[in-house]
Amino acid sequence: MIKKSRIAMMLVVSLVMAGGAALLAMSWLQDRSAPKEAQGSGVAVAALAIPFGTKVDATHVRVVRMPAELVPTGSISTVEDSIGRVASQTIYPGEILMRERLVDHLGGSALAAIVEKGKRAITVRVDDVVGVAGFLLPGNRVDVVATERKGNSRMVVPETILSDLKVLAVDQIASPDKNQPVIVRAVTLEVTPPEAEKVVKATQQGKVQLTLRNPLDEAKVQQAAFEVPAPPKATPKPKAKRTIVRPRDTRITVIRGVEVSDTKVKD
Numbered sequence: 439m440i441k442k443s444r445i446a447m448m449l450v451v452s453l454v455m456a457g458g459a460a461l462l463a464m465s466w467l468q469d470r471s472a473p474k475e476a477q478g479s480g481v482a483v484a485a486l487a488i489p490f491g492t493k494v495d496a497t498h499v500r501v502v503r504m505p506a507e508l509v510p511t512g513s514i515s516t517v518e519d520s521i522g523r524v525a526s527q528t529i530y531p532g533e534i535l536m537r538e539r540l541v542d543h544l545g546g547s548a549l550a551a552i553v554e555k556g557k558r559a560i561t562v563r564v565d566d567v568v569g570v571a572g573f574l575l576p577g578n579r580v581d582v583v584a585t586e587r588k589g590n591s592r593m594v595v596p597e598t599i600l601s602d603l604k605v606l607a608v609d610q611i612a613s614p615d616k617n618q619p620v621i622v623r624a625v626t627l628e629v630t631p632p633e634a635e636k637v638v639k640a641t642q643q644g645k646v647q648l649t650l651r652n653p654l655d656e657a658k659v660q661q662a663a664f665e666v667p668a669p670p671k672a673t674p675k676p677k678a679k680r681t682i683v684r685p686r687d688t689r690i691t692v693i694r695g696v697e698v699s700d701t702k703v704k705d
Contacts, residue, residue: 488529524551584640
């Protein structure tokens with residue numbers, strides 16, 4: 439009986455130990471194989487592309503988890519913290535949402551939210567040629583060239599009055615996700631208050647045109663002016679001198695009653 443009880447006790451102990459080992463192994467496997475959703479910190483990333491000037495909604499954002507030491511400073515951690523903000527730059531799928539690239543929308547149009555502090559948005563009326571043949575898009579950088587005609591002459595003075603301005607919108611489009619040319623009627627530029635005064639003055643005095651810049655070109659344009667020479671004036675033809683030819687002999691006719699006589703008078 440004692441031997442049987444010992445065997446039974448050993449079986450019970452073995453079962454308990456086996457069960458404990460199984461639980462430990464299962465816990466270890468779960469820690470190794472399960473996704474690390476419960477580890478690290480939550481970070482909001484773009485679920486799809488968020489174009490420049492777009493107001494963010496819940497469909498644009500998802501939350502992933504990553505080790506806390508890899509989370510960049512200034513990142514957004516929740517979907518709720520990003521909804522209602524406006525993208526100040528184009529954000530691509532999978533990109534971590536940074537607070538400096540999403541600006542608060544306090545009402546009005548989304549365009550007002552993306553204007554930098556201390557700057558203004560001004561709209562310039564253009565045509566398809568001035569608008570770089572329709573290839574001007576929000577986010578591009580441009581120079582402003584003003585053309586003025588001096589008085590009634592044919593003298594034209596063009597001058598680059600502003601350089602490296604940011605295009606906020608083309609017509610009523612504030613998204614740069616277009617590659618096809620569009621007909622342009624107005625371009626909205628981001629300027630400082632003094633630059634806005636220059637643009638208004640240039641549009642009142644003459645014509646304004648835009649030149650597209652390479653985004654990597656940060657050099658300022660040298661201001662220059664040139665004149666279109668007037669066509670040469672036609673030289674008046676000299677008046678021809680009139681030559682009076684007088685006859686060498688002059689005849690005088692004398693009439694006396696019914697008699698008529700001619701008399702020659704020499705010069």
